[in-house]
Amino acid sequence: MSRPAHGRPGYHKISKDLFVLTYGALVAQLCKDYEKDEDVNKYLDEMGYGIGTRLVEDFLARSCVRRCHSYSEIANIIAQVAFKMYLGITPNVTCNNLSRNEFSLILDKNPLVEFVEELPAGRPSLCYCNLLCGIIRGALEMVHLAADVTFLQDRLKGDSVTEIGIKFLKKLDEKKYRQKK
Template identity: 60%
Template structure:
């Protein structure tokens, strides 16, 4: 019985490593296809946004979580449920702004950067920028406009990876005339 359990763990680790390596190949190809890091960063954000737009439905179906009442609750759901479900990690939610409209997600371990070293020629590349797009796209689908950006990155020599999220506005649903 425990042998079966080990296979499940090994399978999850193998899937995670395969994802990490596949993501690395994607970033490498983008670096070859585009002339500069800023364009690669934009493409990663755009890809992440499109993933987030689709991923939110899966997340809501799996988690049975209802509508969050405020941005603090949203932050907890992102950290404790979404990251855990899809990346197997639980970032810390910290550095709240006094207004309560901005916070940081601190990732002690970013699984996307396993086996990665940034070459000096890509000093402005935000390797995990896909995550910013995923968060922005998913939250937009639940009527929250947010700004998401990397502040610190272990690939750049920082101790942790920090993603900063700022609430911009609640998006009002625009219903066609007569559908109110």
């Protein structure tokens, strides 16, 4: 009996590298298509949002995580389970306020920039990995949480770390998202 393709050793490494290279080509094309960095950033966020709304179902099925009871638990699940599962890294989580609704994910390594040395020339406001913010925001919305997700620091822009900020805004009305039977 043969093993399925996903069971081969190295499969995740190959698919991650392919994704990173393809992502780089996507950002390069968007930079050609849009003059303003803000337009590229918005497009990447919207694309990520669409991915996140679909990816959350796979995440919940594969991870077997239980219902979280605090924003802190959610931030830790995002870092320790989701990032590990899909990108092979585990960001550090820090809480940024006393209300415990703002968190930072500090990425020691960012797989999306593995083959990128610097931002494209003339693109100082480009948020190269804005796709990640959209993915997180879309996934959180699908589990009924509104959040503002932004890059706070980026090594590609000369910062000492890469930091994604997550500010939980409110719990959304679950009735709005229930399917009618």
